[in-house]
Structures are given as structure tokens and as C-alpha cells.
Amino acid sequence: MSKIYQVYGQSAHEMTLQLLETAQAVRLVPSQGNVVLKPNLVIAGTPESGATTHPGVLSGCIEYFQSHGVQQISVMEGSWIGDNTMRAMQVAGYDQVCRKYNVPFFDLKKDKTRTVETAIGKMDICQSALDAGLLVDLPVLKGHGQTIMTCALKNLKGCLPDREKRHFHAMGLHRPIAALGAYLKPRLIVVDSICGDLDFEEGGNPVTMNRMYLGTDAVQLDAYGCQLMGIDLEAVPYIFLCEQFGGGSTAMDPSDLVELNHPEAGMETKFRKPAGIVGRITRNVQADSACSACFAALARALYVGNMQGTSDMHIGQGWRGKSFEGIGIGNCCSGGTSCVHGCPPTADAVLEALTKQA
Ligand code: SF4
Structure with a gap:
């Protein structure tokens, strides 16, 4: 079982640095390998709306890896069908972060794709995701109208071209999300749970939770996310399916959770169950x-x-x-x-x- 490192606070940048330092995340970077950051930029929305990954998570990751000598770092994302990724990255403040640290941003809607064989058959995935030395998954813990919750596994859907995203919906979402997660199997995940919307994926009703956590198993982190949100694992079938496909393990022992600090007095950290x-x-x-x-x-x-x-x-x-x-x-x-x-x-x-x- 993998460890989950958790920290409370309001500064995404500082919290990200603390998590990465404690977990010694640089050990996961393959020698001569690049680091590719995959935030959740599903729409053109600010992190305060509860929809997108805070830019401080990006800046924290970049600063950490650069300070440990990693030269090749990039950010990639493809917004949902109908939205413009580059507009979304500006609204979320990623353009400033990328400029400050001199890190390129790639719009995955324009990326080349390769067809790979997954647990449920062939799937077209963006080349930049497939070629990442270390793929760092940076989801927001949120509710979702069709899959109840979205976090580490579903965030990977942004690594698909639009035609494959449509195909996912035609296949019923759960099996393809699980197969994608098992195929890409990100080795580092930093979850932004500072203020996610627990009902709407596209935000608008943010719930302040002042928390972030890091792990190395997307299945375990999604199972933990369900636990935090008070959702039965059975209600989100892609998590168990991904486990079956070899994408990770839902098992979690209380000793796996490493708390880096305690919430300050009066700090809002309680989840309310999604209202459905x-x-x-x-x-x-x-x-x-x-x-x-x-x-x-x-x-x-x-x-x-x-x-x-x-x-x-x-x-x-x-x-x-x-x-x-x-x-x-x-x-x-x-x-x-x-x-x-x-x-x-x-x-x-x-x-x-x-x-x-x-
Ligand atoms: S359901 Fe049909 S109309 Fe709606 S976004 Fe998908 S392809 Fe377009």
C-alpha cells in the first residue's frame, strides 16, 4: 500500500512544496526523463470557482522540480469539448506561471496521438502523455454529474483528443476511464482539495476544504476522495474497474495517511456530502x-x-x-x-x- 501525504492550509504553492519535499518526489523522475504536469483545466474557470487546479499547485511543482535540477518540465492539458484550452489556461492564471518559470504549455487538443492497446481495446491517447518521463496528475477533488465524483483517474481524460473523449461517453465512461487510468498509471498525483465544487464539474458552487494530498496510486487516491466526500465506492464503478485492470489498489490502512500538519483553529476542512x-x-x-x-x-x-x-x-x-x-x-x-x-x-x-x- 502506498502512503498518502496530507496537508491543510490555503496557500496552494506552499502546500504543494511541502507535500513534494516530504514525499521526496524527485526520486520518481527517471534519469534524463522529463516531468509533465497535467492539471484539471476542464473549462475556462478560476480555481476559486471550484473547477480548476490552482495555479499555485503548478508553480509549487515547477519550483520544486527545478530546485532539484530537473530541466525538462512542461504543462499539458486539453479542455472539454467546446472550450478553448488556451483561453482556459489564461483565465486560470497558468500563462503567468509558465512565463515566470519559463516552462512550456501544450494544448493537447493540438497534439499528435497514438493508438494503444488497453484493457478494453484500442484507445487513441495524446503523444505528450504517453511520452512523459514522469506524468504528474494534478486533479481537483470534485463532484460530477455523470460519474458522481472526479479526481485522479478521471482527470486523465484530458489526455485524449476530442474524438476519443466523445467515444468515451458513447462507451458509458466508467470502463474507458478505468482502462485509461490503468494504461497511463501516473506515478505521482497531487490532489487540489482546497475548494472543489462537490456537485458540478464545471464549478460555480465551491466548497472550501483547505486540504491537499499527494500519493503515488491514482486508484487509492480516488478511493480516499470518495471516503472524504462520504460516497460509497460502489457508486463510482471506474475505481474498482481500474483496480481490476491493474491500475492500483483501493486498499488503505489508517497508517498509510501521513498528516503534515493540523488545521488551524476555525479552518473549514469538513466535506459535505454532495447534494446530488x-x-x-x-x-x-x-x-x-x-x-x-x-x-x-x-x-x-x-x-x-x-x-x-x-x-x-x-x-x-x-x-x-x-x-x-x-x-x-x-x-x-x-x-x-x-x-x-x-x-x-x-x-x-x-x-x-x-x-x-x-
Ligand atoms: S453529445 Fe453530441 S452535441 Fe453534445 S457535445 Fe457530445 S457530440 Fe456534441
């Missing part, structure tokens, strides 16, 4: 293989409009080419009586259409 808002408001929607961005646009529109999804709302790739009675969300559902076009449509456009229809 997204599941509740989309329960009756006819969803079939919907991409995250499309599904999030619908969920956000329903939430903001204080509406409940109904069975005449259709969303997802499974509706492509089919005719149906009711409203379609996204270009895949253009066979409906009406459709909110876009791939994905914006939450505002969905809200406008649903409000007109109501």
Missing part, C-alpha cells in the same frame, strides 16, 4: 451517451432556471440520426421536434429554449 443536485434534476431526461460539456450545459440551465428535467428532453450521441417527439439538446439531437443546436450548446441557450417551452 445534478442527478436529481436530470433524472427524467432521456440521456444517451451525452458528452460532459453537453450534459453540464443542460444541468446548469435546469439548476439556474429552477426547473426539473422532463422525459421530453433528449441529450447525447445515442440520439444521433433518430427522430423523436420533444426537445433535443445539442446537434446530436437535431431529430427532435425542436433542438438547441451546438456541440455543445451553451447553458444560456438551453435555458432560453427551456424557458420558452415552459
